[in-house]
Amino acid sequence: MRRRLDRIRNWSHRRDDLMDQSESPNTSDVECSEEVVSGSLSTSQDESKTDLNEVKGHLEITLLEKHFLQEELRKLREEETGVEALQQELERERCRNMELEEKLNDVINVRLDEPSSSITPKAPPPHDITTPGKEDTYSRFQRLLFNHLGVDFNDFHVQPQEEAPEPDEPLSARRLTENMRRAKRGLRPITSFMRDLTALSSWHSVYTTAIAFIIYMYATWRGWTISMFLFLAVLRLSLNYLIARGWRIQWSIVPEVSEPVEPPREDLTVSEKFQLVLHVAQRAQNIFGKMADILEKIKNLFMWVEPELTKKLYVALWVSFIASCLLPYKLLGFIIGVFVGVKFFIINFIFKSCPKLRERYDTAHIVWSRLPTDVQMLERAARASGRRVPAGGDDGGGASRSYSTKRGAFHEVFKLPESERPLAVCESGWRCCLINRDKKTPADYIRNGVLFVTDNYLCFECTRSSSSKRDKVIKLVDIMDIQKYKVLSMLPGFGMGISIATPSTQKPMVFGAMSNRDEVFDVISARRKLAVETAAGAQV
Template sequence: MDASSYEVYEEHLKHLEEQLVTVTIENQSLVSELNGYKDKESLDRLRAEIEIERNRYRKLEEKFKKHEKDCDIKHIQSFDSAQGWVDVSIKSSNSAEKSSPTPKSTKKRVGRIKKFDLMWRRIVNSVYNFMDDFTEEPEEQNENDDGEPLTVKQLKANINRFKSDLTPYIDTIKGIQQLLAWKTPSYTLLMFMIYLIAIWHGCFVSVILFCLVVRMMVSYLNHLGFQIKFNFFQPLEEKKPKEDSSSGLTDKFSLVIQVARKVQNGLGAAADGLEKIQSLLTWKTPVTRKLFIMLFICFVMSFTASMENYSYIMGIFLGIKMFIINYFYNRYPRLKRRYDSTYKTWQQLPTTVECEQKMVKSEINKFILSETESTSEESASDTSTKTKKIKDTDAEFCQLFSLPNSESPVSGWQGGKRCSLVNKEKSVLSGLKNGKLYLTRSFLCFERTKTPSKKNIVIPLADITEMSKAKPYAILPGSGMSIEIKLVGGKVFTFGAIVYRDEAYDSLIQAGIDQALPWATGVPLNQDTLPTSSLRRRSSAKSISNFTWASDYTDAD
């Protein structure tokens, strides 16, 4: 295939991928519309039932109002009769009421009683409402917890909204950065002098509040219709590249990729910063000791002098650091890397992943065997020819198993040997896990077919107590093409389907003889000669390592 035809084929493939993404997004929107059409009949039924319930509610409400009015009249009449304010003969008949009208004093008393009764009801209702606020409400189960379905149009509209709303805040941050970078020397010098005067006279907080009041007044004038363009930190205008107005399938695909990349990188940077702060506060780095000593000294000094003196000193130092020292650091990065203690401290703070990788490497270093004379001579003779190969071909292997570069596969094992991890307790098909077997100077590593995987296994050679040829299943032809390895603690691993089983077995025995290990030399095993770390359970971090120690491995893995 020519290069030109290959490029055309690759271009067609990209277009097909873009069309596939667009079709999947549109398919999801069509599915949501279809579900809406299916629910249309049930919605009509619900609407009819709701209308019936509304009519019932209106009738009940009218009956309740009539009953409430009758109760109010009876209550007022009974209250008047008890106090002697209204004559009992008024209640006897309607004719008597017409013939003998009530006096004005009685009407006033009835009005006062009605007002008192209404006030009392309001007080009681307010008390009951206040008590209802402390009752627990049942959790509402929303059917559409995921929100609206994914569509390219809505995604693009939300991105544009977020970008336009975020622009003022980004402009303010850029304006502060340009101010501290002395992009406009006269304005920066003026702000620096105002800052020093405010710190010297102790009115820095008042100046900040005054600036906020002025900014709110300008916003209010803009709200009234005045066109006032004012900002304390207005960034300089930059030339923006012309945007291509043409849009198509490539724009939709690139939009999704761009958003995913920004979210990935942004969340990764935020997680790194939070993990560094966590490592600083949890004593995972020596920098925490320095921070503790500095805070303790400041605490003691706070009792020896007034806080005003400290505020002056800290304010002046902070102003010089922001306006002058950081300017030189940002302009000359080499100067920053050498003398900026804050930058160096932040770079030295480890993340959670780095801390766990350090734990894994320290645990692995306990099982690295010392070089013998034969291995040192071979490595010295082949240094000039194998150094480049180790760096190029075996770097991925060392990174996969978190091994140092000195633990690269030995000769004959660089590409690994295809095999299967056999579980005799399961059936033949379900008990086989395909992968590759690697041998280094100190470890025997098994890599699963799907990588990176936590199902990879690392077996220290110092933990092996016995190794032999095996035949796990009687139905297999020949001698079985398997190797059985027993470890300290009784755990057994069987690696089968090895094409050149005898050569691999001899190579493993020779590696054990070179390191003078008991299982290879035939010397009886002595528990006292084993490393102390091999007799205990590994406490390495499994959350980030791409392997499992052989002592920790279970069939469930």
């Protein structure tokens, strides 16, 4: 207790001394020292904040790079699991084959052990002798059917067994390439036939086309058109028979060019397999795109999407129907045959020689070229919505309207011509983040901003910078590949994004954190396709 009291007394004396010193005139020095200490603390806090921001940026970069590496590792593991699954399936098929062979051997041994007398042929069902009239005729017919065809009436009531669907084969680069080559070889006769027809109508060989035109018109005049085509089909089939027997018969208007066949390689690396699959997928994408365009144009022709074009087909069908009702079939066939021959041999040659006449008078070409696809209809609707008169009363159309961003006029910010304006679907822009994997600093690796699409450019505006150096402008023609991509599910929009590859970047740029990723992807793909077609037409 005494020690505690002594401590309290000593502390009271020290406190009095401190109070006296605070009242002394030397307090200014103490205050200055406190201000210096506080200033040093604030600077140290600022430096620590900047260090934390840098560490945070580097952590974000490492997290995204880890995600990209995990995606690549997942693809490699999927390929490995596919190979393992094929091996397991092969082992199961071998086991099944061995079991079936054992069962077959057992059945053969049992049948050999049985006496030959036990094997009796299947007899027809006995007929009733008590009714020799109607049932006797029925039994005779049943016996006749059994003797000649080997079936009974009861066999027609047997329900056929449903075949199990064949399991889908796993994805394989070799199988995909081989299937594409098989499809190309299967389409080769059709493509060569169409090439010969085109050469025949364009008078590639004058003597051959002249002889074909004279023979065709004579057959049409005599009414032998159908017989002539049937004879040509029989002749072609006979030549194919002789070719299959080893005869070397090769006739074509246009000489065929033999393509070099690359032998299949077994030792492909992962990158070579990926490039091979990418090349095959690109070709399949182009083929399916052309097929989709043709089908959409046919659908729009019959659905009156373009009334002026469908009206021509409508009138032609009515004229054909009335002519088929009034004219005799022999005269009608003669008229159709003459029209087809003149159109194929003469009119098409004139139109191909003079494209201006074709653009003006070829009705079939005009109708087909003006028919829109569904993508073109969406673009027209978007442009029409962009040309609407604004509420302020400006009736000058889209040309007098000024588009601007947060930093100023649109064409001034991105240094583009004034004719380049954002599309109607993205006038206010799509919010997203740009991940440039070629950069290593946090400020350049990830940028938050707004994405715009014009007729010829893809523009990205960085919202956190007042300078245009951090903006990105990409020509739609320069885009080599565009794909849907998922960055991280924790980002806005569940991490949905788009990866775009250009010649100026080593790794594809990713526009992530998009809530409407599918709409953005469709718009960019459509505009890119249209820009590429326009550039190709300008070069021609």
